[in-house]
Amino acid sequence: MKKYLLLLLAAAAVLSCRQAAQAPAVQPAEYQSNNPENMQRVRDFLRGAGCYFLATVDGDRPQVRPFGTAEIIEGKLYIQTGHVKNVARQIAANPHVAICAYNGSEWLRINATLVEDDRVEIKKAMLDAYPELRSMYDENDGNTAVYFLKDAKATISAFTHDPVEIDF
Numbered sequence: 001m002k003k004y005l006l007l008l009l010a011a012a013a014v015l016s017c018r019q020a021a022q023a024p025a026v027q028p029a030e031y032q033s034n035n036p037e038n039m040q041r042v043r044d045f046l047r048g049a050g051c052y053f054l055a056t057v058d059g060d061r062p063q064v065r066p067f068g069t070a071e072i073i074e075g076k077l078y079i080q081t082g083h084v085k086n087v088a089r090q091i092a093a094n095p096h097v098a099i100c101a102y103n104g105s106e107w108l109r110i111n112a113t114l115v116e117d118d119r120v121e122i123k124k125a126m127l128d129a130y131p132e133l134r135s136m137y138d139e140n141d142g143n144t145a146v147y148f149l150k151d152a153k154a155t156i157s158a159f160t161h162d163p164v165e166i167d168f
């Protein structure tokens with residue numbers, strides 16, 4: 001009897017550990033950056049540059065490609081892609097990314113963790129910010145993927161000033 005009780009307890013412990021591991025670490029609706037001014041500065045830099053390069057981890061290799069989407073929604077800096085793309089698969093396997101952009105005089109580098117946000121209203125807000133994407137994406141198409149940058153550490157550098165480090 002005691003043996004069965006111990007087995008039952010062990011099974012319950014394993015189950016609760018599994019549930020804890022599966023629970024999302026971050027609730028997108030609740031997450032807020034502690035530094036919205038820095039986030040705005042980075043958003044403006046990315047939009048001003050027009051294009052940035054997003055690096056992901058693909059197994060043991062880096063992959064990089066041009067990106068353009070960057071918008072602050074609900075106090076978080078979001079980017080957008082499609083689930084069918086390799087970039088989305090790589091983010092799902094490893095959410096740590098790096099971003100680099102150059103605006104003609106300064107360059108910006110970011111390290112961050114991407115958190116996918118499945119809420120339709122956020123996908124809609126992102127596509128509303130980029131109406132030209134509506135020929136390819138819709139918030140209800142099952143393909144649109146949006147992520148916000150969490151624990152972002154950014155550095156703005158130039159040949160004319162010391163690197164400026166900002167978090168958001």
Ligand SMILES: Cc1cc2nc3c(=O)[nH]c(=O)nc-3n(C[C@H](O)[C@H](O)[C@H](O)COP(=O)(O)O)c2cc1C
Pocket residue numbers: 050051063065066067068069080081082085086087088
């Ligand atoms: C200027 C520019 C901006 C782009 N912006 C985005 C973007 O914000 N999101 C996206 O999914 N693809 C964007 N693309 C297209 C991606 O670079 C392209 O689909 C790339 O192949 C995706 O990477 P992958 O092949 O590793 O999945 C952009 C391309 C260019 C040239």
